[in-house]
Amino acid sequence: MLNILRSYHPYAFTAIFCWSLAYVFTRLALGHFSPLSLGFLRCLIASCILGAAGFRTGMKLPRREDLKYFAAAGAAGFFLYLGAFNQGSLTVTSATSSIIISSAPVITALLAVLFQGERVGMLQWAAFAVEFGGILILSLMKGAFTVNRGILWLLMAALVLSVYNLLQKGLTKRYSGLQTATYSIMAGTAMLAVFAPQSFLELASAPPSQLFNLAMLSVFSSAIAYVAWSKAFEKAGNTSSVSNYMFVTPLLSSLLGFLLAGELPDTATLIGGAVILSGLALFNLGRRHHNGG
Numbered sequence: 001m002l003n004i005l006r007s008y009h010p011y012a013f014t015a016i017f018c019w020s021l022a023y024v025f026t027r028l029a030l031g032h033f034s035p036l037s038l039g040f041l042r043c044l045i046a047s048c049i050l051g052a053a054g055f056r057t058g059m060k061l062p063r064r065e066d067l068k069y070f071a072a073a074g075a076a077g078f079f080l081y082l083g084a085f086n087q088g089s090l091t092v093t094s095a096t097s098s099i100i101i102s103s104a105p106v107i108t109a110l111l112a113v114l115f116q117g118e119r120v121g122m123l124q125w126a127a128f129a130v131e132f133g134g135i136l137i138l139s140l141m142k143g144a145f146t147v148n149r150g151i152l153w154l155l156m157a158a159l160v161l162s163v164y165n166l167l168q169k170g171l172t173k174r175y176s177g178l179q180t181a182t183y184s185i186m187a188g189t190a191m192l193a194v195f196a197p198q199s200f201l202e203l204a205s206a207p208p209s210q211l212f213n214l215a216m217l218s219v220f221s222s223a224i225a226y227v228a229w230s231k232a233f234e235k236a237g238n239t240s241s242v243s244n245y246m247f248v249t250p251l252l253s254s255l256l257g258f259l260l261a262g263e264l265p266d267t268a269t270l271i272g273g274a275v276i277l278s279g280l281a282l283f284n285l286g287r288r289h290h291n292g293g
Contacts, residue, residue: 078188
């Protein structure tokens with residue numbers, strides 16, 4: 001049990017599970033909230049939760065020289081990402097959204113090789129191809145992939161999320177996962193605060209069902225997910241080991257559709273899911289081989 005907790009795997013899976021919920025609840029919340037208002041309120045509530053947790057644990061303030069990195073993480077992971085993701089989700093289905101965002105592990109790996117000097121072995125690149133192939137099976141067999149301008153917003157979201165992944169890996173070398181996530185999301189909230197007046201107007205008129213959607217996004221898809229994600233980077237040896245878990249998101253989204261909405265898994269889910277999981281196993285095999293055991 002202790003060995004599992006020392007590993008990055010449970011933290012990465014927790015984050016991905018919570019983010020899988022976001023695809024459904026974001027689509028529902030956008031029925032009332034505007035994209036940027038939803039982003040601000042989601043971050044504000046998560047910041048309050050994490051700020052309270054940090055206060056109770058005696059969390060120290062970041063060093064002055066690191067403030068620029070937290071500001072960059074806040075801009076990439078929250079201000080830009082949530083704006084682009086919510087805007088794209090207006091015109092793109094939840095299934096398609098999860099597929100496009102799943103390109104982030106490949107982008108992250110490329111950026112890590114270019115800017116952090118990380119090495120990715122041939123088996124790991126092959127695993128990326130296998131996993132992305134599974135996503136294509138999952139989407140094309142379902143006929144879920146639709147082309148519109150929302151896809152451009154989601155591609156931008158995948159790019160800035162990849163930048164966020166690199167920043168998180170760098171910051172978790174000096175700070176805990178809780179510190180890294182808390183100060184990053186607070187920085188993002190401060191930037192999104194320009195949309196506060198409209199956000200509070202929309203919040204005041206929100207029906208109970210929309211308040212529930214907002215709460216799910218704030219607690220699970222923001223506070224818990226981002227702390228777990230940062231904790232995974234804190235535990236992992238390199239960036240791509242953690243970001244690779246993002247390939248599992250479309251599969252989890254389909255499984256959650258079964259659990260929450262009673263949608264039976266179809267052939268596409270079973271075949272695509274098997275391919276994605278085999279790619280994940282291949283990546284971990286490649287990581288052990290690349291690290292010499």
